[in-house]
Amino acid sequence: MAQTYKELHRPQFHFSPEENWMNDPNGMVFFNDEYHLFYQYHPYGTTWGPMHWGHAVSKDLIHWEHLPIALFPDELGAIFSGSAVVDWNNTTGFFEKNQPGLVAIYTSAGTYPDSDRPLQQQSLAYSKDNGRTWVKYEGNPVLSDIAITDYRDPKVFWHEETNKWVMVLATGQTITIYTSLNLKEWEFASEFGHTAGSHDGVWECPDLFKLTVDDGQEKWVMIVSIGDNGQSAEGSRTQYFIGDFDGKTFVNDHDDTTILWLDYGRDNYAGVSWSDIQDGRRIYLGWMSNWRYANQVPTGVWRSAMTLPRELTLSSTADGIRLFQKPVAEVVSIRKETKKYAEEAGAIPLPSSLMEINIEFEKESSNQFGFVIHHSVEEKTVIGYDAAAEKLVVDRTKSGDHRFSTSFPAIQEAPLKLNHQRLKLRVFLDTSSIEVFANDGEIAITSLFFPSEGSKELSIFSNEGTTKLRDVTLTELYSIWK
Numbered sequence: 001m002a003q004t005y006k007e008l009h010r011p012q013f014h015f016s017p018e019e020n021w022m023n024d025p026n027g028m029v030f031f032n033d034e035y036h037l038f039y040q041y042h043p044y045g046t047t048w049g050p051m052h053w054g055h056a057v058s059k060d061l062i063h064w065e066h067l068p069i070a071l072f073p074d075e076l077g078a079i080f081s082g083s084a085v086v087d088w089n090n091t092t093g094f095f096e097k098n099q100p101g102l103v104a105i106y107t108s109a110g111t112y113p114d115s116d117r118p119l120q121q122q123s124l125a126y127s128k129d130n131g132r133t134w135v136k137y138e139g140n141p142v143l144s145d146i147a148i149t150d151y152r153d154p155k156v157f158w159h160e161e162t163n164k165w166v167m168v169l170a171t172g173q174t175i176t177i178y179t180s181l182n183l184k185e186w187e188f189a190s191e192f193g194h195t196a197g198s199h200d201g202v203w204e205c206p207d208l209f210k211l212t213v214d215d216g217q218e219k220w221v222m223i224v225s226i227g228d229n230g231q232s233a234e235g236s237r238t239q240y241f242i243g244d245f246d247g248k249t250f251v252n253d254h255d256d257t258t259i260l261w262l263d264y265g266r267d268n269y270a271g272v273s274w275s276d277i278q279d280g281r282r283i284y285l286g287w288m289s290n291w292r293y294a295n296q297v298p299t300g301v302w303r304s305a306m307t308l309p310r311e312l313t314l315s316s317t318a319d320g321i322r323l324f325q326k327p328v329a330e331v332v333s334i335r336k337e338t339k340k341y342a343e344e345a346g347a348i349p350l351p352s353s354l355m356e357i358n359i360e361f362e363k364e365s366s367n368q369f370g371f372v373i374h375h376s377v378e379e380k381t382v383i384g385y386d387a388a389a390e391k392l393v394v395d396r397t398k399s400g401d402h403r404f405s406t407s408f409p410a411i412q413e414a415p416l417k418l419n420h421q422r423l424k425l426r427v428f429l430d431t432s433s434i435e436v437f438a439n440d441g442e443i444a445i446t447s448l449f450f451p452s453e454g455s456k457e458l459s460i461f462s463n464e465g466t467t468k469l470r471d472v473t474l475t476e477l478y479s480i481w482k
């Protein structure tokens with residue numbers, strides 16, 4: 001495996017498994033100075049198959065050390081998505097007296113006896129050695145409901161105010177909330193979402209957490225991924241709700257017709273946040289792909305990568321409170337060399353395919369401005385702003401290989417107003433992905449692309465008029481893989 005992490009399209013500063021198939025991030029938890037990342041993993045092939053939990057750890061959320069597979073399928077089925085928590089007070093009794101330990105809560109995806117009919121139930125596993133080895137609880141499953149077919153992806157957290165564990169679980173096209181004192185016995189609390197938000201596909205991978213808004217009030221955010229229905233152009237994508245939560249019931253601040261998208265690009269799905277981070281940050285990670293074509297993307301011995309870990313915050317905007325996101329501060333550790341450019345549009349040769357690009361435009365007479373990343377002579381990705389339509393656009397229709405799926409060529413659009421006539425873009429360019437954060441993280445567009453060569457040049461444009469360039473700063477980035 002001499003070529004590992006050097007192959008064509010191999011992400012250089014995003015997490016990807018050494019080989020074989022990966023989907024959702026799972027069981028993210030911070031414990032004893034390590035960030036754990038588990039993930040949906042098929043170790044015997046580069047397409048989706050019987051799910052295991054792969055495992056990696058990091059000290060800084062940027063550099064990752066691969067560890068052996070944590071959870072293998074068993075008589076209850078494959079190991080679908082779920083979460084992990086630190087059981088600080090040994091509520092489970094799994095640990096020695098007064099010792100905390102890690103507990104994973106995941107979906108056992110099996111079938112009914114003598115049948116092909118799916119049976120999804122929730123199970124526990126625990127680790128007394130910082131996640132290195134896991135024991136499955138002998139009382140598994142801990143939660144079943146034979147009436148519901150899609151019954152999965154438990155995300156669990158400790159709710160201080162009521163002194164209880166809370167689980168949010170995807171249940172068909174709703175999120176069901178359960179509570180527990182010991183993670184083993186669960187009680188139904190409420191069900192959310194029958195008529196709220198988008199119901200384009202099956203609801204999956206929920207998350208629920210509290211954030212303080214920039215005006216000081218506390219709000220709860222519920223994240224819900226929605227599966228691909230085969231029809232909508234976007235495939236699978238992720239929505240969120242803002243509201244209140246009393247330990248039992250989530251009350252949506254918005255009316256049912258309001259849909260808030262977490263990311264306007266095609267390639268950010270099934271993301272959830274880390275548990276037990278002690279410094280107050282809420283950090284999120286998504287799977288950087290889309291069920292529409294995830295099994296077909298033209299990568300080599302591996303399939304799929306994660307997004308950059310992102311810090312989530314709530315801020316007030318003209319439209320109301322919205323979820324903002326930015327790459328975690330630790331990302332500066334991979335900055336290599338930074339260069340500022342003068343205030344004139346033009347072509348700038350790129351020293352590398354791995355770049356952080358910071359560009360700020362001030363609108364003058366032009367209604368269409370942005371920049372183009374040229375990969376090869378024919379292949380380019382366009383990041384543009386349409387001031388008349390008030391939209392940010394990432395166009396990957398000419399970015400490279402898209403023969404593997406007719407759904408892949410895409411113009412990805414996000415509604416965005418200028419901020420005092422200014423558009424501030426922070427962009428992370430890897431070998432086969434681009435993450436665009438606009439106006440301090442008000443919107444994000446995450447997009448894959450598969451050019452035949454590395455990125456060579458960046459050219460800034462203002463069509464039919466002028467813009468002022470307030471900032472053009474390009475930073476070459478290091479690979480995180482040795």
Ligand code: FRU
Nearest residue numbers: 024040080081152204205270
């Ligand atoms: C989301 C998902 C989850 C499920 C897992 C299976 O991408 O469909 O709902 O647990 O993937 O791999």
